[in-house]
Amino acid sequence: MITFNSVSKRFADGTTAVDSLSLEVPDGEIAVFVGPSGCGKTTTLRMVNRMIEPTDGVIEVDGKNILKEDPAELRRRIGYVIQQIGLFPHRTIRENIGTVPGLVGWDKKRTQERVDELIEVVGLQEDSGDRYPHELSGGQQQRVGVARALAVDPPIMLMDEPFGAVDPIVRTRLQEEFLRLQQEVQKTIVFVTHDIDEAIKMGDRIALLSQGGHLEQYATPEEMLASPANEFVADFLGGERGLKQLALISVSDVDAQSGPVVTLEDTRAHASEVAGDANTDWVVVVDDARHLRGWVSIEELNGQRNVGEGNIHAFSAEVKSGDSLRTALNAMVTSRTGVAARVGEGGIYEGIVTHRLINEELSKPAQHTPD
Amino acid sequence: MDWGWVQDHLDEIQSLFFQHAQFTLLALVYGFAIAFPLALAATRWPRLYTPILGLTGILFTIPSIALFMLMMPFTGPTATTCLIALTIYTLLVLVRNTVEGLRGVPREVREAAEAMGYRRFKQLFRVELPIALPVIIAGIRIAVVTTIGLVTITALIGFGGLGALFIDGFRQAFGTPIIVGFTLSVLFAVVADVALVGAQRMLTPWARGAGGR
Ligand SMILES: Nc1ncnc2c1ncn2[C@@H]1O[C@H](COP(=O)(O)OP(=O)(O)OP(=O)(O)O)[C@@H](O)[C@H]1O
Ligand SMILES: [Mg+2]
Numbered sequence: 001m002i003t004f005n006s007v008s009k010r011f012a013d014g015t016t017a018v019d020s021l022s023l024e025v026p027d028g029e030i031a032v033f034v035g036p037s038g039c040g041k042t043t044t045l046r047m048v049n050r051m052i053e054p055t056d057g058v059i060e061v062d063g064k065n066i067l068k069e070d071p072a073e074l075r076r077r078i079g080y081v082i083q084q085i086g087l088f089p090h091r092t093i094r095e096n097i098g099t100v101p102g103l104v105g106w107d108k109k110r111t112q113e114r115v116d117e118l119i120e121v122v123g124l125q126e127d128s129g130d131r132y133p134h135e136l137s138g139g140q141q142q143r144v145g146v147a148r149a150l151a152v153d154p155p156i157m158l159m160d161e162p163f164g165a166v167d168p169i170v171r172t173r174l175q176e177e178f179l180r181l182q183q184e185v186q187k188t189i190v191f192v193t194h195d196i197d198e199a200i201k202m203g204d205r206i207a208l209l210s211q212g213g214h215l216e217q218y219a220t221p222e223e224m225l226a227s228p229a230n231e232f233v234a235d236f237l238g239g240e241r242g243l244k245q246l247a248l249i250s251v252s253d254v255d256a257q258s259g260p261v262v263t264l265e266d267t268r269a270h271a272s273e274v275a276g277d278a279n280t281d282w283v284v285v286v287d288d289a290r291h292l293r294g295w296v297s298i299e300e301l302n303g304q305r306n307v308g309e310g311n312i313h314a315f316s317a318e319v320k321s322g323d324s325l326r327t328a329l330n331a332m333v334t335s336r337t338g339v340a341a342r343v344g345e346g347g348i349y350e351g352i353v354t355h356r357l358i359n360e361e362l363s364k365p366a367q368h369t370p371d
Numbered sequence: 372m373d374w375g376w377v378q379d380h381l382d383e384i385q386s387l388f389f390q391h392a393q394f395t396l397l398a399l400v401y402g403f404a405i406a407f408p409l410a411l412a413a414t415r416w417p418r419l420y421t422p423i424l425g426l427t428g429i430l431f432t433i434p435s436i437a438l439f440m441l442m443m444p445f446t447g448p449t450a451t452t453c454l455i456a457l458t459i460y461t462l463l464v465l466v467r468n469t470v471e472g473l474r475g476v477p478r479e480v481r482e483a484a485e486a487m488g489y490r491r492f493k494q495l496f497r498v499e500l501p502i503a504l505p506v507i508i509a510g511i512r513i514a515v516v517t518t519i520g521l522v523t524i525t526a527l528i529g530f531g532g533l534g535a536l537f538i539d540g541f542r543q544a545f546g547t548p549i550i551v552g553f554t555l556s557v558l559f560a561v562v563a564d565v566a567l568v569g570a571q572r573m574l575t576p577w578a579r580g581a582g583g584r
Contacts, residue, residue, distance in 0.1 A: 051485055076488035086483030090501045090577045099487050132577045148487075158486075 468510025
């Protein structure tokens, strides 16, 4: 756990970079510091490993005031990914990753094994280990930067725009890989970015800072999107706040409605009745094992005896339980039925997602706490 | 070209060459021993850089003959006088290149080293100096070649290495020693330079193709 207690930093030239910051980063969580350029994100981060000393206030790591510790020792226990990558140009990738193990005195064999492991963990090709940093692409260099910070498996990681220097596609991939890794390693992470979408995606909590190092709001992404503390926060979150919120809720978080559902063997009359009850002009069709077959319009069933003889259309909007409501909504607006069909394992029909369901979800006060 | 003379004086030529090499080497070692701490100080306290550079610069521009004259009253016509003069001439380029080399270490690399938990001294020797090495070696190369040239002048006060051959030649109006002295000192400079380039390539394999010098 990292605790900031009324922490301020004024530089010698009078710039206030951080202004009376108080917050807590719980164990195993990612706290994202986000805000416009120059709002004090890097300064805040560097106060945690004492590369910058606060002018006021106290920072504690696991309840211990960091100013009471030896800076070099402290830093070796805290992984740091620097904003500009900062690999050592005169060392191979393997040597770069092995830096902190070397400093804390691991033997050769242990370091070797750990380096091998990390090369795999961060998704580098094995043969890049003996290259020098300048021989790698920007994306690969950032992976090395992350691997180097993870080397001695520090419980705490400070990451300053770790995926800043790559194109959006590589960035998305690195983000996803890192989130997957974090599920396993459960580090306590302070993550800095100026990109609100990255903050929403990576953060269990988001600390939104404004110019002068002022904390505007510290909340889960869901809370922040649902109820921004003030105008600044709302502005920074940008337009499409509703959509961003939906992106955080997965389809399985809401109870799907069963919807007007019939089987292949049901009669036309029955289908018509089911549709009527649901106030639609179509029905969902499943087989005996409840596999989703598609939908059929009542009109098209005219002259048919049972549903199976009708013209069954595939849903253009099929979603899985892991998809986000945003994905579902996108599917819905492009589909003739105006709903998304939700399918589970093996194509089993689970229900439909409707506009109303989404509306209700958005108007709920945020209660999703990160797990 | 009188090969007979060369044959007769082989021993002398050899010992003059060794003297030349010895002066060069010592001047560099002493020069570096003085320049290195000065450079570190100038890197640590940037305000010192301009005065240090100014002083070594002024020393560098004093004509060698004048420098000998200035030192005569103190150290007399001795090898020490020669060595002090030669050492002084190496300072400017050694200080300048060491400082520039250290300043050329990217800021983010220094910060990364600090963030990894290097202590200052170790960071200097394990991260900053290795990265500055190509620029430092470039300085040493210039210093070596300049010094080899300068040693010939020290012959004027009787400790000349290969320069003694020039003086011999001029005094006797005889070309061979001049040619031998000239050829050997040029050859020496070229070989020393090539050796340093080789050393640099060996010590800094990472600099190849990385915009390294
Ligand atoms: N050593 C320093 N001396 C004086 N002012 C500084 C120093 N370091 C940072 N600042 C100032 O403090 C403020 C915060 O800087 P900081 O680097 O923490 O911002 P940031 O949020 O990380 O910005 P960016 O997104 O551009 O990286 C800025 O106004 C900056 O100019
Ligand atoms: Mg920054």
